[in-house]
Amino acid sequence: MAARNRAKLPYLLVAPAVALLTLFVVAPGVYALVLSFQARKVVGGLLGGGSKLVFVGFDNYGLALADPELWASIVRMLLVALLFIPATVGFALLFALLLDVPRVRLARSTRLAIFLPYAVPGVIASLMWGFMYLPATSPIGGDHVDFFGSTTVFFSVANVAVWGSVGFNMIVIFTALRSLPAELYEAARIDGCSELRMALRIKVPLVLPAIAMCTLFTALASLQLFNEPNTLRPLSNAISSTWVPLMKIYEDAFVDSDVNKAAATSVLFVIAALAVSFVASRTVSRVNR
Amino acid sequence: MTVSVNSGRIRLLPTAALVLGAIYCVVPTLWILIAATKSKTDLFSTATYLPSFGAGIWQNIVDLSTYQGGIFWQWMLNSFGYALIGGVVASLVSAACGYGIALYEFRGRKVVFNVILACVLLPQIVLAIPQYLLLSNVGLTDSYLGVLLPQLFNPYGIYLCRIYAASSVPQSLLEAGRIDGASEWKLFHTVGLRLMGPGLITVFLLQFIAIWNNFLLPFVMVNSDSKFPLTVGLYSLLRHGAAEASLYSLVITGTLLSVLPVIALFLSLQRYWRLDLVTGALK
Numbered sequence: 421m422a423a424r425n426r427a428k429l430p431y432l433l434v435a436p437a438v439a440l441l442t443l444f445v446v447a448p449g450v451y452a453l454v455l456s457f458q459a460r461k462v463v464g465g466l467l468g469g470g471s472k473l474v475f476v477g478f479d480n481y482g483l484a485l486a487d488p489e490l491w492a493s494i495v496r497m498l499l500v501a502l503l504f505i506p507a508t509v510g511f512a513l514l515f516a517l518l519l520d521v522p523r524v525r526l527a528r529s530t531r532l533a534i535f536l537p538y539a540v541p542g543v544i545a546s547l548m549w550g551f552m553y554l555p556a557t558s559p560i561g562g563d564h565v566d567f568f569g570s571t572t573v574f575f576s577v578a579n580v581a582v583w584g585s586v587g588f589n590m591i592v593i594f595t596a597l598r599s600l601p602a603e604l605y606e607a608a609r610i611d612g613c614s615e616l617r618m619a620l621r622i623k624v625p626l627v628l629p630a631i632a633m634c635t636l637f638t639a640l641a642s643l644q645l646f647n648e649p650n651t652l653r654p655l656s657n658a659i660s661s662t663w664v665p666l667m668k669i670y671e672d673a674f675v676d677s678d679v680n681k682a683a684a685t686s687v688l689f690v691i692a693a694l695a696v697s698f699v700a701s702r703t704v705s706r707v708n709r
Numbered sequence: 710m711t712v713s714v715n716s717g718r719i720r721l722l723p724t725a726a727l728v729l730g731a732i733y734c735v736v737p738t739l740w741i742l743i744a745a746t747k748s749k750t751d752l753f754s755t756a757t758y759l760p761s762f763g764a765g766i767w768q769n770i771v772d773l774s775t776y777q778g779g780i781f782w783q784w785m786l787n788s789f790g791y792a793l794i795g796g797v798v799a800s801l802v803s804a805a806c807g808y809g810i811a812l813y814e815f816r817g818r819k820v821v822f823n824v825i826l827a828c829v830l831l832p833q834i835v836l837a838i839p840q841y842l843l844l845s846n847v848g849l850t851d852s853y854l855g856v857l858l859p860q861l862f863n864p865y866g867i868y869l870c871r872i873y874a875a876s877s878v879p880q881s882l883l884e885a886g887r888i889d890g891a892s893e894w895k896l897f898h899t900v901g902l903r904l905m906g907p908g909l910i911t912v913f914l915l916q917f918i919a920i921w922n923n924f925l926l927p928f929v930m931v932n933s934d935s936k937f938p939l940t941v942g943l944y945s946l947l948r949h950g951a952a953e954a955s956l957y958s959l960v961i962t963g964t965l966l967s968v969l970p971v972i973a974l975f976l977s978l979q980r981y982w983r984l985d986l987v988t989g990a991l992k
Contacts, residue, residue, distance in 0.1 A: 427815070429809070429813070429893040429894060429897070430809040430810075430813035430815040430818075431809075431815060432809075433805040433806060433808060433809030433813075433897065434805070434806050434809045434810065434815075434821055436802045436805060436806070437802050437803070437805070437806035437821075437825070437862065437867055438806075438821060440802065440858075440861050440862035441824065441825070441828065441862055441864075443858075444836070444840060444858060444859040444861075444862055445828060445831075445836060445862065447843055448836050448839035448840045448842070448843045449836070449839060451839060451842060451843045452838075452839035452842065455842065511730070514726070515726075515727065515730050518723040518726055518727050519727065521720065521723045523720055524720055524723045524724055524727065525720065525724040526724055526727060526728060526731075527727070529731070530727040530728060530730065530731040531727075532976075532979070533730075533731035533734050533735050534727075534730050534731055534734050536734060536735070536738075536972060536975065537734050538918070539918055539921075539922075539971045539972065539974075539975050540738075540922075540968055540971065541921060541922035541923075541924065541939070541940045541967075542922060542924060542940075543924045543940040543941075543943065543944055544939075544940065544943065544964055544967055544968060545737070547943060547947065547960060547961075547964045548737040548738070548740070548741050548964060548968075549737055551740075551741070551744065551957075551960075551961060552737060552740060556752075556753045557744065557752060557753065557957075559740050559743075583733070583734065583737070586730075586734075587734065640830075640832050643832060643835075644832045644834045644835065646834070646924070646925055647924045647925070647940075650924075650944075651944055651947070654947050654948050654950070655947075666834070666835070666925070669838060670838065670925075670929070673838050673841075673842075673929075674929070679842060682838060683839070683842070686835060686838055686839055689835050690831065690835050690836075693830075693831060693832050693835055694827075694830065694831060697830035697831070698830070701830060
């Protein structure tokens with residue numbers, strides 16, 4: 421009895437997770453794949469007529485990839501990513517190294533303050549920054565600087581994203597720094613090595629895996645960029661309804677009601693995300709070695 | 710003497726840089742606090758950095774609380790409901806799965822774990838629209854369950870739980886329990902869950918915040934106001950505000966009221982945040 425129980429329990433333990441995985445990851449994925457190969461065609465006839473789903477092969481993919489709005493949204497996403505990734509990882513690394521300086525003051529409270537935005541939803545962060553950018557209410561000179569100009573808007577969007585993610589990445593790098601053995605520094609200190617040299621020559625190379633992991637996190641986050649531009653949109657007409665790829669997919673699915681084209685774009689998007697993850701995680705594990 | 714003065718001066722720069730970073734992170738919240746004290750007309754007319762000491766903030770809170778029959782508080786309740794229920798259930802599902810994979814040999818174990826690991830790398834948010842399309846076939850859209858169910862699967866949580874279980878639950882303890890006649894199930898919930906405790910709290914907090922912060926899933930899934938979480942509710946209020954500027958002060962007040970409880974929760978649970986556990990790093 422006990423032996424049988426022992427053989428059964430692991431399956432029972434894993435079952436809920438596997439069921440959820442099947443229902444809410446695999447099934448939607450497969451369903452999107454099916455939809456992406458179909459299109460709603462009007463079937464006319466003398467008796468009214470209607471529409472039905474027919475198999476169209478790769479037509480939706482062709483349609484999606486030929487859409488200049490999709491490419492424009494990808495370029496805008498890349499521009500934001502170009503600001504967002506280095507700024508987030510750079511500041512996260514800087515703050516983590518500063519926190520690790522021996523006897524630095526106010527370390528606990530500043531660490532907490534920098535981590536706090538992590539608990540603020542992207543939408544709420546965008547609302548706060550949005551009102552700070554808005555000329556009528558801006559406390560940071562929005563009446564002199566146009567935060568929603570054709571160039572500045574990229575900085576404005578990236579800034580909200582950086583604000584929300586520096587803290588978490590700082591903690592990841594800081595944790596890695598803390599797990600390094602203290603003896604490592606003793607010898608260097610005795611040799612008269614300055615804190616700055618020690619940070620650049622010893623600490624940074626040793627936490628390279630954590631830095632690589634943060635780069636992967638932020639690269640994935642840039643692909644998913646949606647909340648910030650979508651929330652800032654009602655405040656400015658510099659942001660179009662298809663500003664980034666996810667907004668474009670949303671627009672296709674819910675505004676243009678072209679579910680099949682949206683499904684095709686979603687599938688392409690998932691493939692792109694997995695490709696980024698795969699390449700990046702390979703890089704991470706190579707750095708680890 | 711000179712040495713200590715010298716090293717004191719050197720530490721000033723890192724401290725100053727950290728303080729600057731902290732200010733950058735705190736300023737938006739402080740400013741929203743100031744802006745929320747202003748009445749609708751003051752918001753656009755007074756100096757932005759000066760708070761109003763009139764009845765502005767109370768009037769704003771009253772206005773927000775009476776807006777559409779107090780729907781703001783319904784949103785607040787929904788957000789807490791989604792995050793709390795989703796966080797607890799997702800952590801239990803993750804704990805069970807992580808424990809099972811870490812401590813038992815069974816057929817399919819490797820496959821299950823590798824698939825889950827692949828899911829960690831798949832941004833869940835790209836699934837929101839396919840999830841909506843699928844759930845609309847079974848009539849689960851525009852329901853609490855439609856928002857809750859897809860967020861119960863947390864691959865990163867399972868990954869962390871596997872690490873915690875492997876490092877905190879010794880096989881020898883389970884063997885001892887077996888000899889004493891305890892059932893496998895009993896061992897899981899008395900020994901396993903207890904030893905994984907600190908890690909589980911971290912998994913719960915991570916998932917709580919992930920659900921609390923989620924926007925796209927409830928945004929596509931739900932269209933009746935009464936089921937919105939705060940993020941979707943405030944966004945819809947802002948959209949109306951674009952046509953009617955007097956709603957802006959409601960949005961600002963709502964933003965403040967939605968940030969405060971999380972910050973309070975965050976600070977009070979600080980003790981339980983095992984930040985070192987977030988990355989799965991274990992001593």
